[in-house]
Amino acid sequence: MTNKLVLIDGNSIIYRAFFALPLLNNDKGIYTNAVYGFTTMLLRILEEEKPTHMMVAFDAGKTTFRHETYKAYKGGRQKTPPELSEQFPLLKEVLDAFDIKHYDLENYEADDIIGTLSKYAEEDNWDVTVISGDKDLLQLVSEAVTVNVTKKGISEVDRYTPSFLKEKMEVSQDQIIDLKALMGDSSDNIPGVPGVGQKTAVKLLKQFDTLEELYSRLDEVSGKKLKEKLADHKDEAFMSKDLVTINRESPVTVTIQDTVFNGYEKNKVSGIFKDLGFQSLLDRIDSESSDEAAEDTVLKEIDFKVADKIHSDMFSEHAALVVEMLDENYHQADIDGIGVVNEKDALFIPAEIALASASFKEWLEDETKKKRVFDAKRTVVALKRNGIEIKGITFDMLLTSYLLNPAENNHDIPAISHRLGKTDVHFDEEVYGRGAKMKLPEEKVLAEHIVRKTIALYELQEKMEEKLKENEQYKLLKELEMPLALILGDMEHTGVLVDKSKLEEMGTDLKQRLNDLEKEIHDLAGETFNLNSPKQLGPILFEKLGLPVIKKTKTGYSTAADVLEQLENEHEIIPKLLLYRQLGKLQSTYIEGLLKVVNEDTSKIHTRFNQALTQTGRLSSIEPNLQNIPIRLEEGRKIRQAFIPSEKDWLMFAADYSQIELRVLAHIANDEKLVQAFKEDMDIHTQTAMDVFHVNKEEVTGNMRRQAKAVNFGIVYGISDYGLSQSLGITRKEAKQFIERYFESYPGVKAYMDDIVQEAKHKGYVSTLMKRRRYLPEITSRNFNVRSFGERTAMNTPIQGSAADIIKKAMIDLYEKLKEDKLQARLLLQVHDELIIEAPKEELDHLIKIVPEMMEQTVQLNVPLKVDYSYGNSWFDAK
Known part of the structure; x- marks a missing residue:
């Protein structure tokens, strides 16, 4: 068996973990978020990489041999937060419990230790994986050495092999050092050549291959300014190359044989997890009797059938259903396969067979046949696009997981199974590949993956519902979130019609406004310059026009929006700059952005509502985000003119709650x-x-x-x-x-604010009127800013979350009322406290009566709810 060495850049990963996770402390008041994040990643590495040898390398101190060359090396770095510093010894205790070697070397960095050991392993034909959050280590990539660089905190990695590196960065591993030498690195205070970014550096290396060759043929460089910069900063370029070059001959006192890893003893690891309060990680390792048993489980086959034809007796009264789509945008995605699991059978049905089957359609549309699904909204839309109206959904795993763990950012079936300690069904997390290379595997692999997910869905319902009942949240799932998911699916599928020509006309007008504003700004500045370049704008504002300097950055003057807003009354150029930026964002994000997502077949926008995202329970929307169209600016409001009814002689009807959050505050505080x-x-x-x-x-x-x-x-x-x-x-x-x-x-409000903070400290969470929870580990933090955030969140969440719950219930009540009264009117959008409906003009009088009535009576508070409404030929006219 090939030796497998895993080398982890300890400082880099613990830093990433610290800033990726909210500050957590255990019952002893010790900060643990960075150690928790690192350990979670460590368990995943052990499972995925299965190393025979392993080591975590740390930086030994602040000074290294590189400071002898350049005293300002890493000079710009901020001091390590004390909340992180105190976690380094804890991490080393965790590594000791795992029997994983850790090492640092005076005067050298973790990169040098990793570079040296990976070279020794490579020479002995070992398989090496390096894990870091830093791209400096990409210079180690080879056929034997893969470098995994974390992204999105620490939950995902890019796996750099020579071919992936070439594809991603357009350079070879041998050129990484020269690339960094030219670009510099602000995080390490490495100068490079000023003005040379990645694009230029890559272009130069494609032409000249190495830094040395570039400078020997400097005359061939095109562009006078670039040539001058390269010539003027030659010494800095070569010094930067020395600084970024990893020393692969470091005087390490460990050998690769010292890094042997034979697995960990569960008792030792359980002990430290208990001390640190890592309950979820404890559950995870407790569910594995040993590494060997876990490996057997991973390899264990599952018993399932692939259907080549469908019979009605394949389906039962109670089953789990997974409708798999690789594409995230289920409004245009093809169904890739379907999993069905009941008490007797596990079945994979190829999409083309399932969708052509009358028996399958009949089962899906039978209200009496109970179905457990992963994501009801996604399932509803996918099947509706194929002419199937699914009924009988009794469980939604995604929404259940979200209600139980609103702070979790991963609610897919493998993650949920992991959290609930289900280890008898394991998943190939990379069955589809990663990033741009994602694709469907062969049918046998796809079938097994989908069935594994469906089995987990089938078997976890009871456990998840029990947890909901313990939290008094079962009603919240069954009577609010699940009915709403079906309505949102209907709304998404319906979509909202967009007048493309109107949007294009607005885009033309905005471009003209931007051109006029640019000329006015240039006239006020007395010269032309790039308005979007802080490097050009800064000197004009703070040197030429002499405006007071508010803030400086590493690269010069700050021209951020908050800085300009403070200068608004100092010079007439500032309001014009702010307006230019606002209109520029409208043009790029909203006019051009909306035009890109208009469905060619329907001429509609089919936004996707996120029902399992915010910790307060509020809905958000994506592709496009219709809740963020800026309406404070007249030009932003006008964008709503392009949203029109989908039928002739219909109108848009908008109804919104008046001051709902203040009314909820009055009710909760009972002032x-x-x-x-x-x-x-x-x-x-x-x-x-x-x-x-x-x-x-x-x-x-x-x-x-x-x-x-x-x-x-x-x-x-x-x-x-x-x-x-x-x-x-x-x-x-x-x-x-x-x-x-x-x-x-308002003494009642003050009493509520004080009481809710104390309650959150005691319980660890706050609840809305409908029992939605938000957990607040920050509220007991010793860090004042973090604790203050937790206290503000404790005050706000019951108010904002209850308001969100109320409008969700109003949507359900109103949707049912429109059906009950046999109206053609249909819900199109929800934007914060507002509902948008389209309807025939002849139904207007009826809507005026029932919409405010249903919304105002949806819950009984000790203050009245109040709804304002308006209508017109577009969304804009309805406001």
Whole structure:
């Protein structure tokens, strides 16, 4: 058997883990998030790589032999946060428990240790995998050495082999050092050649192959400026090459034989997991009796059939169903295969056989036949596109997992199975490949993968529902989230019609506006320059025009939006720059972005609603995100003119809740004065101004009301005196007094805020009115900023989450009412607190009666809910 050596860049991975995960601490108050993330990755590496030898290399200290060449090496790096520093010794304890070698070497970096050991292993024909978050190690890639570079925190990696490296970066492993020498590296404070980025560096290396060859033929470089830069910074380029070159002859005192790994003893690892409070990891290793047993499980075959024809007796009263699509966009994806599992059989049905079968369609459309699915919305849309109206869905695994673990970012079947300790069905996580190389495998492999997922779905329902019942969330799944999923599937499939010519016309107008603005800005600056280049804009604003410098970055002056907003009254060029940026974003993100996603067959946009994403329970939408069309700007609002009814003589009808979050706050806090104000239908911002400023209604000025409004909405989000001072442009002291006067006026709100924070600290979570939970490990953090975030979240989530639950229930009630009254009107979109409907004009009077009624009566609070509505020939006209 070939020796397999895994070398991990310890510093790089623990840093990645620390910043990828929220700060967590155990019951002893010790921070553990980085160690937890690292260990989770470590368990995955052991399972996937199956190393015979293994080592984690660490940096020994802040200074290395490279500082002798260049004192400023890594000079720009920020100090390691103390919350991370204290986790390094813990990580080494974890590695000791696993019997995994770790090592550091004075005056050398982890890269040098890894480079040296990988060279020795390569010379002995070993198989080597290097794992890091740093692309510097790509210079080690060879036929024997694969370098896995983490992306998206630590949950995913790109596996760099010589061919993948060439495809991804357009250079060979031998050229990586020269590439870095030319580009430099701001994270390590390596200068490189100023102005030479990756694109230019790659182009030069394609022409000259090496740095040395480039400088020996410098006259052949095209472009006078580039040639001058290269000539002026030759010394920096060669010094940078020395700095980035990994020393593969480091004086390490370990040999590759010292890195032997024979597996770990479960008792030793369980002990440290218990000490650190890693319950989920404990469950994971407890479910494996030993490495050997786990390996047997991985290799264990499953018994299933591949259907070449379909009979009605194949299906039963209760079954799990997986409709597999490789393409994420299920509005255009083909179904790749179907898994069906019941108490007797496990079945894979090729898509073409399933979709042509009358028996299969009859079973799917039979309400009495109960089906467990992974994602009801996705399943509904996929089958609807193939002329099948699935009924009888009784369980949605995705939504159940989301309700149980709203902070988890991976709710696919393998991840859920892992978390629930199910180890008797293992999955090939790379059955489809990765990234751009994803593709369908041969049918036998695909069939087994789909059936494995369907088995897990079938067998985990009971366990997951038990957990929901323990959390009092079973009703939330069955009566809110699952009915809503079917409605959202219907809405997505219906789509909303878009007038492409209108969008194109707006795009033309915006381009002209942008050209005019650019000319005006150039005139004010007294010269032409690239408005989108901070390097060109900075000197004009802060040197030529002499505006006060607010913030500097490593590369020069900051021209970020928050900086420009602070300078808005300093010079007339600033408002024009801000407007130019806003209109530019409208043009690229919304006009051009929307045109790209209009379905060619239907002329509609079929946005996808994310029902299992936000921790508050709010819906979001993607491809396109219709909830983020900026409407504060007139040009942004006008984009809604392009969204029109799909039938002749129909109209768009929009209804939205008025101040729903403040009404929910009044109900939850049960503040007498706030409740009374809503019951009497007072303008709540005017009422707050009266209470805070101690004036009569007639004395409330526009500015008083504006400040009161900022406080009302700020309170919902747990605003601080600093935050309020920034939003109102007042001093922090004035903002503090403002908040104090607010709480004096509404003592019930103050009591709620205090009580909910204490409750969150005690329970570890907060709940909405409908029992949706949000877990808050941050709330006991010793870090003030992290703890403050947890406290603000504790205050806000029950309010924002309850408002989200209310509008979800209103959608269900309204959808049923439209069906019950046999109306043609149909729900199209949900945007925060607003529902958009299209309907024939003759149904308008009926909608005016039932829509506000259904939305206002969907739940009973101790304050009335209020709904405003409007209608017109487009979404824009309906507002």
